[in-house]
Amino acid sequence: MSRMLLCLGYPEVRLQTLKEKIHCREVQAETLLAFMGEPEHFCYPSIFIYGHQATGKSHVVLTLMKELEVSHAVVSCVESFSAALLFEHVLFSLFGADSVSLLPRAPSLSDFVRIFKQSCLQQPATQTRYIVLERAELLREMEANLLPALLRLQELVEDNVTVILLSEIVWDKFRPNTGCFEPLLLHFPDYTKAELLQILSLDFNPSFTPELYSSYINILLGVFYSVCRDLRELRHLAALNFSKFCEPLEKGEAKESDTHKLWRNIEPHLKRAMNTVYLREVSSVQWEQQQMEDMESTTLRGLSAHTHVELPYYSKFLLIAAYLASYNPARTDRRFFLKHHGKIRKTNFLKKHEKTSNHLLGPKPFPLDRLLAIFYSVVDSRVAPTASIISQISSLVTLQLLTQVGYKDQLDSPKYKCAVSLDFILAISRTVSFDIVRYLYDFL
Structure with a gap:
């Protein structure tokens, strides 16, 4: 990635920062940088990035945008659930509130393109502008002409702008039936077990050695990797159960090298935590209270879905x-x-x-x-x-x-x-x- 950034004319001082923030996604970041090209040159009109949730798509794209200091707008299609909200968000992020005030009450696609072109003339850019659309598959629920127009927005507004779509589904399931401009495709695969271990080990507690936290993450992945590979869920589970893992150390009953004793202490709690993967029946505070009650009770009570899920x-x-x-x-x-x-x-x-x-x-x-x-x-x-x-x-x-x-x-x-x-x-x-x-x- 360092060589790629230097070839594209970005300052060398930013290289170390990017390396520290992008882990196990160097290949995808380098490919995306190659798609983006020289900062002042025209980029490809649209890029389609796909992969399962929590595979680093948004993190890599937004990190590159912020660290390289390029003009960009980030739009969540969950929040901007209509074309009007999407147009307002894009214009406000790229050109400010003045351009948004020019939009009519119920703007059409032609209104958006017209105001975008006017704003480009008033605020000419020396580098590529980027529009990043998260959860882009929701665009198909909006107007039929919106997605094809965004894919070739560079041609419509006659300016150096690139649309990056982030989605959890593949392009073949995304492509409109009427045909459209084909974007560049970039796939983010699931993290491997070794990559999850590397990423989660970075969250180590400064009160303990990194080696101890790494061994704890290894134990955690040994239990949950077969049923859950979502980085966010695994990070939540790791933070939730680490205090229980360290109890023998704090009481002086074990040393950091006593891996077997630490495992025996945490094993029943990890098994019970299997019931809360994805479902999130309880919050972190409730989970800690449950553990305290279990210590006081002679019989361990599992997290029963009957008692914790209250439905209408x-x-x-x-x-x-x-x-x-x-x-x-x-x-x-x-x-x-x-x-x-x-x-x-x-x-x-x-x-x-x-x-x-x-x-x-x-x-x-x-x-x-x-x-x-x-x-x-x-x-x-x-x-x-x-x-x-x-x-x-x-x-x-x-x-x-x-x-x-x-x-x-x-x-x-x-x-x-x-x-x-x-x-x-x-x-x-x-x-x-x-x-x-x-x-x-x-x-x-």
Whole structure:
């Protein structure tokens, strides 16, 4: 990367700062620098950067923008959920409040391009301007002409501007059906175990040696790496459990070299922390309080989802409906949810593979319309099909109680799986006085 920066004319004094801030992403940073080219030359109109969440996409791009001191605008498509908000954010970041005041109340794409060109004439730039769009896949939910226009914005405004799109999905799933300008592609792969160890070890506590913290991270990754490779979640778990790991050291019961004793002390706490990966049932303060209660109690109490997850009334019925849809064959819906279904024998109307216990085979995916049909059948009151019900389904997905099958941005007939256990759904059913066992095919 050092040679690349020097070749591109950037001062050597910034090299060390970039090396200290970009870890395990030197290859991707160097490729991005090659795409950007000389500061005063025209860059490629658009760059598409993709990879799973927490793989360093935003960190690398924003670090380069800030350290190289280039003119840039960073827009989150979650916050700027409409084209008007996006236009305002871009113009304000690049040209200031005066350009935003020129926008009409409901600006169109042509208004944005016109004001952008005027602002470029009033504030000519000697270097490339960059527009960084985070969660760019959400652009497809806005106006149909917005994404193709952003990909060739340099041509439309006749100025040296480059749009960088950051996304969690690949370009083949992102590309509009009508065709568009093809951007340069840059992939950020998942961090390897060695790279996660290197990055997380940088957060060591100054009260202890870096070697001790590195050995602790190695133990942590040995437990969680198979189920979680999200850097942010692993960093949260590392900070949460380190005090428990150091307890024998603070009490004088072990030395830093007694790795086996330290492991035996932290092992039960890491196993219980497995229940909170991604779900985040409790905050850090609540987790510490739980550990204090466990020390005072003779019986260790795990983090039970039944007692820590509090759901709205209709969300409980949605979760019950999702469980029924996941573990009942679709052919049994008439039997369970229609009053006048006639006589149906259990052994004759199902296929051979459908007679195997579904609780042994695991949850099956189901479409949204089936979920809603079962929900309106089991709920004990008349509920209007409103946006509130759909938003509660999204909340269940966010809580990892439901899993969306396929891509998160799928709009036409999304499919889901229920991700909770039988004990969990039995406890939820008891809170709403619903006998779910009567509606499960495996228990007939």
